[in-house]
Amino acid sequence: MIDQGTVALVTGANRGIGRALVQALSATHVTKIYAGVRSLAAFEPIVLATNVVPIEIDVTRPEQIERLAVTAPDVTLLFNNAGVLSFGDIISASWDDIEHNLAVNYLGKLRLARAFAPVIERNGGGAIVNTLTLVALASMPELSIYNASKAAAWSMTQSLRASLLNRNVRVHGVFPGAVDTDMLKDVDIEKASPSDVALAILKGVTDDEEDIFPDAMSRSLYSAWKEDHKAVEKQFANM
Template sequence: MKINQSVALVTGSNRGIGKAIVESLVANGAKKVYAAARTWDGKKPMNDRVIHVELDVTDQKQIDALVGKAGDVNLLVNNAGVVDFVDIINASEEQFQRNFSVNLFGMWKMAKAFAPIIEKNTGGAMVNILSILSFASMPVFSVYNASKAAAWSMCLSLRATLKDKGIRVLNVFPGPVDTDMISAVDIAKTSPKDVANSILAGLESEKEDVFPDPMSESVYDAWKKDHKQIEKQFASM
């Protein structure tokens, strides 16, 4: 898919990876970008091709309203996400509900709502921001791990279902990225800008999966060779 002249909708776009994706889309010639987030700070959009919209991906009424406003979309970027730091034994039902409602069901609701729009607009693509933790779990991210693993499985079904509708599904598996979400985690991190650029490069090169940083690339390569070793390595973190 060509980014130039595309019309994109990016969820969770007021900071971090989402904000970087919006900036990269504009820099690469996107015709229009709907930058969606639960709240905006009142600042003007960075560019006249960017339209700020308020959206909670767990709210079906807000999604339906956005469908009515963004009928020209041919690229959906499912980026909105949440994380709780808790081990599996001490995790609460509320934490499970919070992570799954955004990271899994929010993504599913957006895909379901905008697949007909993208198909109507002669096809396009759907990008799903997952995590390298879809493959192997770190105990402190227990609930987030589970939601992202479930989302990965769901995205494989999306790819199979949408293929004949002219909609490509690109799944993205970042490692640590320098965002507010994991600011307290002391680990080497990749910049959101580099991640965004890798995602757009993957879109234009017709990839199905993108590992946008050095850690995710190395972990995936090792996982393919010996997934049990990666499981043990992550379990000790």
């Protein structure tokens, strides 16, 4: 699935897991990688990678997404990676934060998927990779609005998979545990490295895994969740 014919688009490519994905992809034989960033000025070029094309994309701006589907007509592999995390309890979190998490983590991914599914299909097929989170499986109260936006994106991932089944577009969900990026910089917990997570995501896509658990924390908690999801819900509720 990831080969010389692949043209990838990664959103949120300037830092964190997105940047690591661009780096990992640039070490493969893919034809081109569109590195989607909100500000081209903020994108530091990736050394040695000549096939990386920075492009401007804010996933909350529908007109930019529509334009991108025209200016990047060769995409075959979409990494719907961009995301935000606002902390806060479901009762007291601000409404602005609730709307913003849904706008980026759910609506943004959905807009990209709807714009690029026909592009990928026209190019002979490929995949959409939605980066979700382990806490889409069960809620941690302090991450309540983030969890909800990602759980909605998980449901959307399943819907896309069914709708695109016969259109040669595979749909993957990625459920990382804690990863060492800016997103969790103030949380003191053991974290996986973004580069290891990026490699595991590419392996999952290559191996055609629908649900990708790219680090030790996510694999172990997924096993526990399959065994007894109510126990994981209770465990997370007390964290």
